[in-house]
Amino acid sequence: MDDLSPKPPARWPLLGQAALAGGGLAALSIAGGGLFLQDAAGLLPAVVGVFVTIVTALAVGLWAGAPGGASSEPPVRARWFGAGLTLGAAGVLATFWEIFPILREGVAAAIFALLVLVAAPAYTLGLLLPALLTWAEQREEAAEADSGVWEPLGTLVVGLLGGLAMGVLLAGIFLVPYLGPGPVLLGTAAALLLPTLLPEAPLPETAEQVLYEAESPIGTIRVVEIVYPGQRQPERRLYVNDEEESGELVRSGAPTLPYIAAAEQWLAETATPGDSYLFLGGGAYTLPRRVAERDSGARITVVE
Known part of the structure; x- marks a missing residue:
């Protein structure tokens, strides 16, 4: 093949x-x-x-x-x-x-x-x-x-x-x-x-596009999509007042912030189906959403 x-x-x-x-x-x-x-x-x-x-x-x-x-x-x-x-x-x-x-x-x-x-x-x-x-x-x-x-x-x-x-x-x-x-x-x-004598091919560049931007009582909210050259998945990031609050890959939904990815891996290895979860702060709800996608029977509470 x-x-x-x-x-x-x-x-x-x-x-x-x-x-x-x-x-x-x-x-x-x-x-x-x-x-x-x-x-x-x-x-x-x-x-x-x-x-x-x-x-x-x-x-x-x-x-x-x-x-x-x-x-x-x-x-x-x-x-x-x-x-x-x-x-x-x-x-x-x-x-x-x-x-x-x-x-x-x-x-x-x-x-x-x-x-x-x-x-x-x-x-x-x-x-x-x-x-x-x-x-x-x-x-x-x-x-x-x-x-x-x-x-x-x-x-x-x-x-x-x-x-x-x-x-x-x-x-x-x-x-x-x-x-x-x-x-x-x-x-x-x-x-x-x-x-x-040959033309030199330029180095592939990363493109960034603003998908959403608005002012809110808590500050400026902006969602951007980053498109990488090659096979890497595009990434979407949520910024509040220019600070990154969340990031995920577009196709798989996997988190891109290292501490979120580490927490998800730890929960996947230690938690059992149907467990209860208490999150103090949603963190853009990246981790609660990932838990819900993995375990439909989980009881999830988020306190903001």
Whole structure:
């Protein structure tokens, strides 16, 4: 049977962007690292050096990107732009290295190439991932969708690993052997800039509508309905002089004030059918009404 339930709005965009980031990391590893290894004196030390550089730069980027990524407006577009620029710079350097082999001579040139070809792009890709995660979490939270195993972190990891695997296959088997490291890095840089050209979907907003408002001897009475994006039920609230007196979900009637919800749960667990209830104060009659709905034989007295 097909699952027709609403999907979290950020699931597929996050999966695609994570796969693109994984593909960029794969192209960086194959093209940039491979070009650096061509001039290495020893294969094993060079492989270890490139691997440690990528992992370290990626980890530092993740650490440095976490505070900004967790902000109310994560800088996803700016970080895609930074990743594309650094990978483009790596592509330019790789192209010059292939055209002018003399630039590759010396320890200083090797260190510079390792930083520009490997470390800088890996760092900016690490910066990007926390912002992507926060972006998706904000939209899923606004949609109030239960995504199960497809929660944002799981989606990010699956997309990243999938893009990494696909990128390794494409870059290692087809692209780098036929096009060379420079063009592959430049093409990947252009691909990383594509998300900056797409329109950014606004974060779903909560709407509030006044259903009733009047002046009474006790003050201003106002009833509002709050409509949330996604699957969450609308909520109605009763205000007296701008203080919330009661709240309930529109479809189920469940109370939304925490102490009312806790009292209802306690009564449901401890009371027996047909019990007598005495309420000192109606509290907008939310709890007495809920008791009456649950137990039609209950004897309810409310003293105002």
